[in-house]
Amino acid sequence: xxxxxxxxxxxxxxxxxxxxxxxxxxxxxxxxxxxxxxxxxxxxxxxxxxxxxxxxxxxxxxxxxxxxxxxxxxxxxxxxxxxxxxxxxxxxxxxxxxxxxxxxxxxxxxxxxxxxxxxxxxxxxxxxxxxxxxxxxxxxxxxxxxxxxxxxxxxxxxxxxxxxxxxxxxxxxxxxxxxxxxxxxxxxxxxxxxxxxxxxxxxxxxxxxxxxxxxxxxxxxxxxxxxxxxxxxxxxxxxxxxxxxxxxxxxxxxxxxxxxxxxxxxxxxxxxxxxxxxxxxxxxxxxxxxxxxxxxxxxxxxxxxxxxxxxxxxxxxxxxxxxxxxxxxxxxxxxxxxxxxxxx
Amino acid sequence: xxxxxxxxxxxxxxxxxxxxxxxxxxxxxxxxxxxxxxxxxxxxxxxxxxxxxxxxxxxxxxxxxxxxxxxxxxxxxxxxxxxxxxxxxxxxxxxxxxxxxxxxxxxxxxxxxxxxxxxxxxxxxxxxxxxxxxxxxxxxxxxxxxxxxxxxxxxxxxxxxxxxxxxxxxxxxxxxxxxxxxxxxxxxxxxxxxxxxxxxxxxxxxxxxxxxxxxxxxxxxxxxxxxxxxxxxxxxxxxxxxxxxxxxxxxxxxxxxxxxxxxxxxxxxxxxxxxxxxxxxxxxxxxxxxxxxxxxxxxxxxxxxxxxxxxxxxxxxxxxxxxxxxxxxxxxxxxxxxxxxxxxxxxxxxxxxxxxxxxxxxxxxxxxxxxxxxxxxxxxxxxxxxxxxxxxxxxxxxxxxxxxxxxxxxxxxxxxxxxxxxxxxxxxxxxxxxxxxxxx
Numbered sequence: 001x002x003x004x005x006x007x008x009x010x011x012x013x014x015x016x017x018x019x020x021x022x023x024x025x026x027x028x029x030x031x032x033x034x035x036x037x038x039x040x041x042x043x044x045x046x047x048x049x050x051x052x053x054x055x056x057x058x059x060x061x062x063x064x065x066x067x068x069x070x071x072x073x074x075x076x077x078x079x080x081x082x083x084x085x086x087x088x089x090x091x092x093x094x095x096x097x098x099x100x101x102x103x104x105x106x107x108x109x110x111x112x113x114x115x116x117x118x119x120x121x122x123x124x125x126x127x128x129x130x131x132x133x134x135x136x137x138x139x140x141x142x143x144x145x146x147x148x149x150x151x152x153x154x155x156x157x158x159x160x161x162x163x164x165x166x167x168x169x170x171x172x173x174x175x176x177x178x179x180x181x182x183x184x185x186x187x188x189x190x191x192x193x194x195x196x197x198x199x200x201x202x203x204x205x206x207x208x209x210x211x212x213x214x215x216x217x218x219x220x221x222x223x224x225x226x227x228x229x230x231x232x233x234x235x236x237x238x239x240x241x242x243x244x245x246x247x248x249x250x251x252x253x254x255x256x257x258x259x260x261x262x263x264x265x266x267x268x269x270x271x272x273x274x275x276x277x278x279x280x281x282x283x284x285x286x287x288x289x290x291x292x293x294x295x296x297x298x299x300x301x302x303x304x305x306x307x308x309x310x311x312x313x314x315x316x317x318x319x320x321x322x323x324x325x326x327x328x329x330x331x332x333x334x335x336x337x338x339x340x341x342x343x344x
Numbered sequence: 345x346x347x348x349x350x351x352x353x354x355x356x357x358x359x360x361x362x363x364x365x366x367x368x369x370x371x372x373x374x375x376x377x378x379x380x381x382x383x384x385x386x387x388x389x390x391x392x393x394x395x396x397x398x399x400x401x402x403x404x405x406x407x408x409x410x411x412x413x414x415x416x417x418x419x420x421x422x423x424x425x426x427x428x429x430x431x432x433x434x435x436x437x438x439x440x441x442x443x444x445x446x447x448x449x450x451x452x453x454x455x456x457x458x459x460x461x462x463x464x465x466x467x468x469x470x471x472x473x474x475x476x477x478x479x480x481x482x483x484x485x486x487x488x489x490x491x492x493x494x495x496x497x498x499x500x501x502x503x504x505x506x507x508x509x510x511x512x513x514x515x516x517x518x519x520x521x522x523x524x525x526x527x528x529x530x531x532x533x534x535x536x537x538x539x540x541x542x543x544x545x546x547x548x549x550x551x552x553x554x555x556x557x558x559x560x561x562x563x564x565x566x567x568x569x570x571x572x573x574x575x576x577x578x579x580x581x582x583x584x585x586x587x588x589x590x591x592x593x594x595x596x597x598x599x600x601x602x603x604x605x606x607x608x609x610x611x612x613x614x615x616x617x618x619x620x621x622x623x624x625x626x627x628x629x630x631x632x633x634x635x636x637x638x639x640x641x642x643x644x645x646x647x648x649x650x651x652x653x654x655x656x657x658x659x660x661x662x663x664x665x666x667x668x669x670x671x672x673x674x675x676x677x678x679x680x681x682x683x684x685x686x687x688x689x690x691x692x693x694x695x696x697x698x699x700x701x702x703x704x705x706x707x708x709x710x711x712x713x714x715x716x717x718x719x720x721x722x723x724x725x726x727x728x729x730x731x732x733x734x735x736x737x738x739x740x741x742x743x744x745x746x747x748x749x750x751x752x753x754x755x756x757x758x759x760x761x762x763x764x765x766x767x768x769x770x771x772x773x774x775x776x777x778x779x780x781x782x783x784x
Contacts, residue, residue, distance in 0.1 A: 021557075099674070099675065100673055100674075118675065120674075120675030120676065120677040120678055121558055121559035121560050121629070121675070121676060121677060122558065122560075122628070122629030122675050122676045122677075123675040125628050125629055126629065126673075126674075126675055140559070140675075141559050141560075141675075141677065142559035142560070142561075143558060143559030143560075144559065178559060181557070181559055204555075204556035205551050205552055205553070205555065205556050205562055205564075206552055206553035206556055207556060209553045209556075210553075210556070210557075
């Protein structure tokens with residue numbers, strides 16, 4: 001029996017990865033272990049695997065994202081999948097129509113793995129109800145970005161050996177950040193203590209009920225932290241809308257050496273990218289010895305390989321007559337299968 | 345009751361006997377009967393018994409509750425302009441199935457009901473196609489733009505029962521002040537959707553922990569409270585009759601109570617959805633629960649229920665807002681607001697009675713007598729001489745809400761797949777049976 005024909009043990013109990021919410025600590029640790037093995041593979045000369053041979057992976061991006069999309073593309077290709085990228089540019093009015101229209105089209109192509117990014121929270125969940133393959137949420141509005149949190153956790157675990165007991169400060173535009181939401185859930189799941197640092201205008205309502213400590217001064221929030229996770233500030237949120245100006249934001253919330261000095265000396269500096277240098281982070285810090293920002297990108301490919309691998313393990317080995325793992329009904333409105341349970 | 349239900353005869357007098365009669369207009373609750381003749385109530389009470397009816401056909405309504413037909417003050421239809429969502433005819437079918445004998449339709453149509461000729465159009469279409477009574481509210485401002493008041497006197501003369509911009513709030517305080525002052529001369533009720541538009545802008549659900557976790561932009565309760573407080577000041581200034589169409593939070597209940605205590609001519613409503621659902625029902629982005637105002641917290645819901653029980657909240661509405669799949673099967677942020685509710689309103693609310701949260705007479709008052717009184721419609725009563733609009737209810741009959749069986753053209757019901765305890769078995773409008781359901 002060749003190694004390819006041995007069915008690896010399942011890792012995830014759900015058919016999709018729509019968010020960190022719903023994962024168990026044990027599932028996350030197994031994903032990270034698997035990702036670790038892919039880090040080593042990616043550092044070899046021969047990187048190609050056949051884990052996803054015969055599988056079709058579609059990357060469906062309703063929002064532009066060079067970094068995440070290419071990371072998923074590379075991950076799929078290294079595992080032997082046929083990867084197709086679809087960048088859907090629609091007017092904001094027709095976005096929703098495009099999403100469900102696309103679901104019909106995609107179903108006809110019988111994909112096995114669907115990676116989706118969308119500007120609306122819950123879009124991945126909606127799509128997952130309408131298609132018959134595994135859906136990976138690559139970022140939905142301000143809701144979740146689970147693979148980003150997983151790659152951050154992998155980066156931290158490899159550097160620090162463990163996540164439990166660490167103090168992590170997430171700083172910046174928490175209000176609009178799916179990265180922050182996924183990271184808060186994941187880091188707490190793994191036993192870290194999480195702080196958020198932001199002006200009140202960039203904090204979600206009732207954020208303290210997420211179990212995080214809230215700070216509005218960098219110096220206080222960074223004190224004795226093990227990890228400093230900076231978030232990107234969207235340009236349209238500056239200049240009076242949420243914060244008075246770039247200059248003022250950088251003065252109080254931009255990470256520079258002086259502010260970083262309040263964290264532990266061996267604290268790691270992280271950023272999901274792309275960075276606004278001189279807005280939320282100083283170049284010297286971004287490129288400094290404590291920065292693991294480039295390493296995060298490397299871990300991103302490995303984590304996405306692990307996620308694709310894990311979800312593929314839940315797929316049936318032969319194309320089914322009805323969508324795999326679903327016990328839904330055909331939805332006459334869109335010709336697709338829906339999972340059981342009430343409407344959208 | 346058996347599957348072969350006994351229906352009233354098509355012509356001539358008839359009676360229901362042995363029913364549990366609840367008529368808040370007469371302060372009546374008890375076993376009795378009702379005699380219907382010529383489309384009117386001829387007699388109602390414990391004295392209507394089989395022995396006294398002679399040859400008059402009568403229906404045994406043992407185990408059933410008999411109430412005045414419901415008057416729903418907030419119904420959106422698609423007619424004119426979006427008949428694929430709902431017509432006056434289909435809305436009236438849904439109403440009849442829910443025990444609603446009068447629907448008050450909103451002016452948010454295409455074209456907007458802001459002209460006397462359009463009020464006349466609605467009334468004529470309703471006369472020709474609807475099986476329940478239909479009365480329009482006309483626009484308060486032209487094209488619902490919030491800038492110029494409509495011809496309130498002419499609209500009233502044409503048959504409009506109140507003026508409102510429906511699901512839009514008149515944000516310009518000067519315009520609302522003048523409209524209130526003008527409407528007062530005609531004793532016309534002004535109905536307002538209370539929401540500070542800028543504060544609510546971009547929001548899709550209640551601002552709170554749930555919205556934060558779902559990553560959805562929130563609408564704070566302050567958006568409602570600020571507008572309600574402003575409006576109450578203007579009512580104080582003008583003395584006009586004012587009705588807050590739907591309130592959704594505890595703070596608004598408190599404000600209304602204070603205004604009433606000060607003697608202001610103020611009333612308010614709440615939707616069935618806000619009385620029986622809360623923000624947690626949105627679950628995994630279920631767009632049928634995307635409502636305006638949004639579903640609030642459980643504490644708010646409880647305050648609203650208490651407000652109804654105490655009479656601070658006068659009226660309960662379905663806020664029936666049909667939306668087609670194309671506007672609802674979208675990511676939550678992009679989906680339209682609104683849910684249908686005519687057919688499920690009373691059954692869903694009976695849960696509050698079963699739980700002991702709201703007494704049945706108060707519930708029926710809020711659904712029938714109070715809206716009829718506020719709108720001065722001369723219905724909502726079972727007193728002799730009143731139009732024979734009534735509903736017969738099986739209070740403990742369970743049924744499962746399924747989209748396929750709902751009468752409304754649109755199926756966006758937040759109660760889909762729920763089992764409700766209590767259902768309407770017969771609905772009568774002006775003495776005519778317009779709906780009957782087997783309870784076997």
